[in-house]
Amino acid sequence: MKVECNLFEPFIKEVLSYYPLPNEVLDKFIEILQVKHIKKGEYLLKQNIVPTSYAYIINGLFSYFHTYENGDEVIKKFFAENSFIASTAALIEQKPSLFSIxxxxxxxxxxxxxxxxxxLIIQHPELAIFQINYLEKNWVIAKEPLEINLKHISAKMRYKTFSEENRHLQNRLKQHQIASYLGITPTQLSRIKKNLLL
Structure with missing residues (x-):
């Protein structure tokens, strides 16, 4: 491979977990990457803006959320290291995003x-297979249980599931952020946590 750099190793590993792209294609993929530093509180994307880019997180943590007209925010997902992040539907349709990042x-x-x-996908159709596999796993298969859980299981069970599946994020998130993701108030979350300790 032409580009040998530790910076890109996690990215390459993640891409290859979806499809075994040849080195030539990986090299060309790496050539279109730009390193960007984003400070805490800054936006990668704001709601109602048409996105122009995809991103991969080397290190850090992001929230993916929608803000309603009354100012209420609902976090749909958290993205941490070794994750691809984008307002995917808005990118595909080239429409204003419903979400901020x-x-x-x-x-x-x-x-x-x-x-x-x-x-690059037009030049190397193998990349399309990588993209399809990524979308199927993260935006189709992973989405169905979330849709069912939000409607049919209690807030307590949602919190327990979140805690078990996101242990690596527990100390990196604030109470109101977890509550927003679960669709409850911070007060409800505090009550749930107290009950679990009894």
Whole structure:
């Protein structure tokens, strides 16, 4: 491979976990990546803006959330290290995003423009298989249990499931952020945590 750099190793490993791309394609993929530093509180994307890029998180933590007209925020997902992050539907449709993406920590990411990536897919159709596999796993298969759980299980069970599946994030998130993700108030979350300790 032409590019030998520790910076890209986690990215390459993650890409290859979805599809075994040849070295030539990986090299060209790496060539369109740009390293970007985002400070805590800064936005990678703001709601109602048409996104132009995908990103991969080298280190850091982001929230993916929607803000309603009354100011209420609902966090749909948290993204940490070794994750791809984007307002996927808005990128595909080239429409204003329904979601904002904000850094919860100082973060380092790899950014690649939608246009350059689409051009690369046309040149190397193997990349389309990687993209399909990624979308199926993260935006189809992973989405169904969440939709069922939000409607049919208690807030207590939602919190227990979240805690078990996101142990690595527990000390990196604030109470109100977890509550927003679970669709409850911080007061309800405090009550649930107290009951679990009894």
């Amino acid at each position: 904000q850094a919860l920590e100082n973060s380092k990411i790899l950014v690649y423009k939608r246009k350059k990536y689409k051009d």
